Amino acid sequence: MNEILEIIEQDPKIDPAEIARLTGQSETEVRSSIKELEDSGIIRKYKAVIDWDKVGEEYLYAIIELKISLGDRSGYDEIARRISNFNEVRSVRLISGDHDLSLTVRGHSMKDVAFFVAEKISTLEQVQSTVTHFVLKTYKEDGVTLFEKDKSKRLAITP
């Protein structure tokens, strides 16, 4: 199972027949394991990491840190769930340290993102304060480096 997960994490597009060859299992076994992993929610989604800068798409990302004051009965999960509902919000994490929640927000311009935070996030009752960091450049995204690949430096034939 873990082996299949490691393979899929590296290459979500991989064909089950190939996973079968890589793991020495039958294709039927692999397909049923994958189905199990999907059904149980261990595999959440198959996702592409896209270098939007290269496309020329004007996306702007910001990391927003929030201080939260919890209401009487509501916990972090509740406010996090609420914030997660916005399409602009790409990730929501509970963090340790000065702040409580950390969000990544995507918009088309600085104004876009700033207004979104001002209108939709800061106005939430539990949000005490926000700090916004605009992302200037992304070098590595979810384990994938976005630098150009280096050429192999090995000699062609060695003993």
Add this chain to the structure above:
Amino acid sequence: MNQTRQYISDRVNAVPPSGIRKFFDLVIGMDDVISLGVGEPDFVTPWHIREACIYSLEKGFTSYTSNAGLLELREAVSDSFHRDYGLNYDPEDQILVTTGVSEAADLALRAVVNPGDEVIVHEPSYVSYKPSIVFSGGTPVVVSTTRENEFRLTGAQLEEAITPKTKAIILSYPNNPTGAVMSKKDLEEVADVAVEHDLLVISDEVYDKLTYNGKHTCFSSLDGMDERTILLNGLSKSHAMTGMRVGYAMGPPDIIGAMLLIHQYTMLCAPINSQMGAIEALNKGDSEMQAMVREYNRRRRLFVTGLNDLGLDCFEPRGAFYAFPSVQSTGMTSSQFAEELLNQQKVAVVPGDVFGESGAGFLRCSYASSLEELKTALERMEKFLG
């Protein structure tokens, strides 16, 4: 040049250039070649290890180290062999840090071989052993392992090769070029013969971490064998550190002392920055190493199945990162096959006879290449066999 004298020594003249070289010259200058001829990892050294090397430079570690190597490294080596195999090598006088297993093998031979002594090597195996034996003044005696026996060395074969002049055996498993491994039971046969004839065993286990079905047995861990074994290992393959040049020899104090004597006069020490990287690798490198091993294993399964599907009979290699398919079914020799495959489809493999006559009829294909490359190589081989 008006040169009448023959300056090159007879000993060196007696050694033919490596067959690898000839093939390298063919490949070089060709574009778009997929090379399965590389005897080293395609991974670069894990970053945390490279960083340890960089830090050591930043901190100004650019001097010689003690001849035996940094004590901290020898301790890390000792600990790692204790963890993995329950061995107890004393960092003070039983471990020598060398510039790779290559130097360690050379030192071992020079430390023990007298002129005329015979040293047994099994073939197919790594290309350096026979020349190193000759350079040390000894006589190589070859034992050929076979496909039928999955390229393992047997006690009976060994017995046959022994003469009153036999001093040592070089044992090299997991094996380059065949990918063969020896089980504990297989190794015990060798151990029995070694005891019976009072032989020294030089065991090159540089691929010990790269085994895929079952754990490697270290020769020195067999009953009583640590007293007659020079154990060679290093980080080149396990931690993708070939160019860093660190290895180590372990053995009885008198033999390690003799090797140290040669080493201190001829090499002084292994590069200090590489030694510092090695400490990091041994103490903190397990998880990245294991990830590489898992990756090799996947490639191995895909590639070996692929070869067999093409009709190139290949036994299951359980160690290192080589597959050793037979080309017998094609009617070609290894060299013909390799040269034609390179010319027609631009896939480079190494003819098996480069690693000894008994490798004739086979190819060494390294699967230390990306899955993409391995798949393309298989497609091209299919076209070639078409």
